Amino acid sequence: xxxxxxxxxxxxxxxxxxxxTSLMMRFNGKSILIDCGEGTQIxxxxxxxxxKPIDIxxxxxYHADHISGLPGMLLTMGNAERTEPLTLIGxxxxxxxxxxxxxxxxxxxxxxxxxxxxxxxxxxxFGDFSLEAFRVNHNVVCYGxxxxxxxxxxxxxxxxxxxxxxxxxxxxxxxxxxxxDGDKVYTPDMVLGEPRKGLKVTYCTDTRPTESIERNGAGAxxxxxxxxxxxxxxxxxxxxYKHMTMYEAARIAAKVAAQAAAEAACGWEKAAxxAAEAACGxxxxxxxxxxxWLTHYSPSLTYPEEYMKDVRKxxxxxxxxKDGRSVExxxxxxxx
Amino acid sequence: xxxxxxxxxxxxxxxxxxxxTSLMMRFNGKSILIDCGEGTQIxxxxxxxxxKPIDIxxxxxYHADHISGLPGMLLTMGNAERTEPLTLIGxxxxxxxxxxxxxxxxxxxxxxxxxxxxxxxxxxxFGDFSLEAFRVNHNVVCYGxxxxxxxxxxxxxxxxxxxxxxxxxxxxxxxxxxxxDGDKVYTPDMVLGEPRKGLKVTYCTDTRPTESIERNGAGAxxxxxxxxxxxxxxxxxxxxYKHMTMYEAARIAAKVAAQAAAEAACGWEKAAxxAAEAACGxxxxxxxxxxxWLTHYSPSLTYPEEYMKDVRKxxxxxxxxKDGRSVExxxxxxxx
Numbered sequence: 001x002x003x004x005x006x007x008x009x010x011x012x013x014x015x016x017x018x019x020x021t022s023l024m025m026r027f028n029g030k031s032i033l034i035d036c037g038e039g040t041q042i043x044x045x046x047x048x049x050x051x052k053p054i055d056i057x058x059x060x061x062y063h064a065d066h067i068s069g070l071p072g073m074l075l076t077m078g079n080a081e082r083t084e085p086l087t088l089i090g091x092x093x094x095x096x097x098x099x100x101x102x103x104x105x106x107x108x109x110x111x112x113x114x115x116x117x118x119x120x121x122x123x124x125x126f127g128d129f130s131l132e133a134f135r136v137n138h139n140v141v142c143y144g145x146x147x148x149x150x151x152x153x154x155x156x157x158x159x160x161x162x163x164x165x166x167x168x169x170x171x172x173x174x175x176x177x178x179x180x181d182g183d184k185v186y187t188p189d190m191v192l193g194e195p196r197k198g199l200k201v202t203y204c205t206d207t208r209p210t211e212s213i214e215r216n217g218a219g220a221x222x223x224x225x226x227x228x229x230x231x232x233x234x235x236x237x238x239x240x241y242k243h244m245t246m247y248e249a250a251r252i253a254a255k256v257a258a259q260a261a262a263e264a265a266c267g268w269e270k271a272a273x274x275a276a277e278a279a280c281g282x283x284x285x286x287x288x289x290x291x292x293w294l295t296h297y298s299p300s301l302t303y304p305e306e307y308m309k310d311v312r313k314x315x316x317x318x319x320x321x322k323d324g325r326s327v328e329x330x331x332x333x334x335x336x
Numbered sequence: 337x338x339x340x341x342x343x344x345x346x347x348x349x350x351x352x353x354x355x356x357t358s359l360m361m362r363f364n365g366k367s368i369l370i371d372c373g374e375g376t377q378i379x380x381x382x383x384x385x386x387x388k389p390i391d392i393x394x395x396x397x398y399h400a401d402h403i404s405g406l407p408g409m410l411l412t413m414g415n416a417e418r419t420e421p422l423t424l425i426g427x428x429x430x431x432x433x434x435x436x437x438x439x440x441x442x443x444x445x446x447x448x449x450x451x452x453x454x455x456x457x458x459x460x461x462f463g464d465f466s467l468e469a470f471r472v473n474h475n476v477v478c479y480g481x482x483x484x485x486x487x488x489x490x491x492x493x494x495x496x497x498x499x500x501x502x503x504x505x506x507x508x509x510x511x512x513x514x515x516x517d518g519d520k521v522y523t524p525d526m527v528l529g530e531p532r533k534g535l536k537v538t539y540c541t542d543t544r545p546t547e548s549i550e551r552n553g554a555g556a557x558x559x560x561x562x563x564x565x566x567x568x569x570x571x572x573x574x575x576x577y578k579h580m581t582m583y584e585a586a587r588i589a590a591k592v593a594a595q596a597a598a599e600a601a602c603g604w605e606k607a608a609x610x611a612a613e614a615a616c617g618x619x620x621x622x623x624x625x626x627x628x629w630l631t632h633y634s635p636s637l638t639y640p641e642e643y644m645k646d647v648r649k650x651x652x653x654x655x656x657x658k659d660g661r662s663v664e665x666x667x668x669x670x671x672x
Contacts, residue, residue: 013377038404039375039378041374062440068404069374100439101437101439104400
């Protein structure tokens with residue numbers, strides 16, 4: 001199960017009724033945070049989740065609304081007596097920027113490991129999941145991220161028996177281990193079928209629409225994209241400051257879903273209403289159209305919902321996310 | 337009128353129900369902020385006050401909970417198109433610490449003037465008010481502050497007529513101007529009586545009790561002091577980390593008030609109940625016992641009110657302040 005919580009939905013500055021945009025995910029005992037603005041640690045406590053077990057913090061870019069909460073978060077993790085190392089991932093310059101902010105958080109009881117993104121696309125593997133960073137188009141170097149949880153194929157008993165693989169090895173092979181037994185080598189693919197559909201969340205704020213978002217969003221179960229403005233006359237402003245309108249985000253989601261639908265032969269166009277209603281014309285498990293959560297609203301955008309009727313004409317499964325919006329994503333067979 | 341708002345009352349880390357300790361004051365068109373932790377800008381908006389007109393930000397010290405909100409505050413002031421210079425006052429090292437934090441707020445449409453405190457006591461004069469910084473005793477260099485609004489004496493018509501001062505000069509002299517008229521020099525003291533009682537707020541967090549707090553709190557209309565712990569068994573912890581308990585703060589207030597009472601011959605000991613009840617045994621204007629607002633609570637101190645019965649045995653006018661506690665202090669004759 002992949003636990004996802006959009007802790008905040010604001011852009012530029014925190015507001016009394018809206019935390020800055022930040023995503024927290026928990027999977028198999030690991031906690032991952034994307035971006036950490038002023039107040040993110042409070043939003044996390046409000047949700048009831050703890051900063052202490054965070055293993056990885058990814059930064060999309062170094063504008064203050066995405067990193068200003070780092071020193072406070074580190075100190076709070078330290079005060080909770082965390083000792084395990086923490087990995088920070090971000091665009092080039094990470095040690096310089098995070099190091100400057102650590103002027104007010106110099107002493108911590110845990111090690112910080114800095115990982116700078118070198119390429120336009122880079123995958124960071126953490127064993128049972130990976131994080132994929134992909135370059136987007138903002139007025140400073142900025143990345144989107146996909147959280148990817150792969151899933152091995154089903155255990156194939158007939159195949160195993162046919163090959164005469166010793167029973168003692170079955171479980172280890174199923175877990176991905178390769179086993180040498182004398183001159184024989186057993187590999188996981190000898191006991192497993194084709195890899196099954198895993199889980200994927202793609203997250204991206206602070207960018208103009210790019211082909212890289214569509215490409216990296218492919219196959220996502222959930223798209224979380226910037227919808228900075230809803231007012232149709234703000235398109236010029238979005239272009240000038242390199243942000244994305246709610247409609248542009250919806251068009252990206254529509255393309256991602258159309259591609260997925262073509263592959264899965266799922267009539268996503270029939271999906272109607274909000275995700276909360278989940279009124280997908282197909283079996284839920286078979287619907288390839290991901291939910292789209294809009295976020296990173298301009299402080300001037302007081303009621304994002306106001307524009308959702310038009311947004312849903314472009315992409316029916318779009319949601320104007322509110323702070324703390326959460327979902328538990330499960331592997332297909334695990335769904336209730 | 338001096339407008340005072342304690343924006344937050346927390347220490348160490350911001351909590352969903354408690355902002356970090358910070359004080360905002362407004363006087364005669366000027367806005368002064370003392371400390372700016374993570375979330376202070378949100379607390380300010382919640383109060384309905386604006387960050388844009390802040391003229392001076394004072395820092396008690398550079399622990400993160402007192403300065404981590406600076407970059408966000410500066411950017412929000414910049415986004416509001418502020419262009420007037422901003423003065424920052426703090427212990428030595430201010431340009432280094434604030435400069436490091438400005439790594440994520442590099443471009444601002446206004447100038448920042450850094451003023452480092454050089455001595456154990458230093459007065460900064462701003463025309464119609466002054467800020468007095470006084471050294472306290474924390475585990476890093478730390479200062480308390482007094483906001484002091486002086487008040488000139490009353491206009492003395494009989495004195496003026498007696499001296500034959502031309503009427504055209506009365507108003508200018510009353511406002512503090514010195515006037516040269518041929519070989520005659522007229523000074524304000526020629527038209528004014530003895531200086532009258534002004535307004536004073538003394539603010540101090542993050543310290544063990546010190547004589548400097550008592551000395552600098554003398555004559556204050558309002559004392560705002562750290563009361564980090566209420567549990568009697570936390571005194572050792574307060575000593576170790578150089579903080580102050582609620583009882584210690586109350587004892588300081590009692591000394592300040594006793595001194596003031598001796599001078600004003602006001603029976604402050606008779607004052608009972610909370611300030612809200614203002615059940616002072618004397619005429620309100622004549623009561624020299626300042627209110628004491630406790631603040632900078634430990635995150636472990638969930639209900640400060642729990643300990644107030646005992647605190648008020650030491651100092652009856654003590655209040656366990658909550659976020660946003662405000663008062664409008666007026667010159668004596670202006671009071672309703």
